[in-house]
Amino acid sequence: MVQSAVRTLFASHETEPVKFFNALNHMVYHNVARMNANKNLTLVLLEYQNGQLCLSGQHEEIIVVREGEVELIDTLDLGFMIGFIDDIADFVSDTKVQLNPGDVVVLYTDGITEAENIERELYGLERLCEVVKQNWQRTAQEILQSVIEDVKQYIGKQKIFDDITLLVLKKQ
Structure with missing residues (x-):
């Protein structure tokens, strides 16, 4: 449902953040209420x-690595949960991040940070940042693979309880 709505908004060239998020939120909110x-x-x-x-x-905090130094960008004040209330226009904002060659940006879902090992300990944001920091000079694909391999090693044979999504961008 959300994917279809997002594709429709993009197809109609609606990318202005307040309009985009409010239209998406309105649709999700009313469909969730109907269901x-x-x-x-x-x-x-x-x-x-x-x-x-x-x-x-x-969303989750966004990880930016510049010259091996980690910076976290908090998105709490950039929006509101989609589908929770009817109108979120007043909550939508934006921030700009200047990227230099070699800078890495990582976006992830809580399925990574909340992945549990056999002792029921969470993988955590700190560990995710450390893996990205250790691999920041590699390609985006290699950084992604390093994180996925580390998460798999950490959880071992534990069941995955949440979706795991990871996006790694690297400025050329």
Whole structure:
């Protein structure tokens, strides 16, 4: 449902963050209410032009690595949960991140940070940042593979309870 709505908004060239998120939220909110379900989601909208990444919407913290140093970008004030209330226009904002050659940006779902090992300990944001920091000079694909391999090693034979999504961007 959300994927169809997002594709429709993009097809109609609606990328202005407030309009985009409010239209998406309105559709999700009313469909969830109609289905008598208790569902919501977080979502971030990325726009990249001329070395600048524009972020809108609420999601997990975004990891930026510059010259091996980790910077976390909090998205709490950039949006609101989709489908939780009827109108979120007043909550949508954006921030811009200037990227230099070699900078790495990592977006992830809580399925990674909340993955549990056999002792029921969470993988955590700190460990994710450390793996990215150790591999920042590699290609985006190699960084992604390093994180996935580390998560798999950490959880061992434990069942995965949540979706795991990971996006790694690297400025050329």
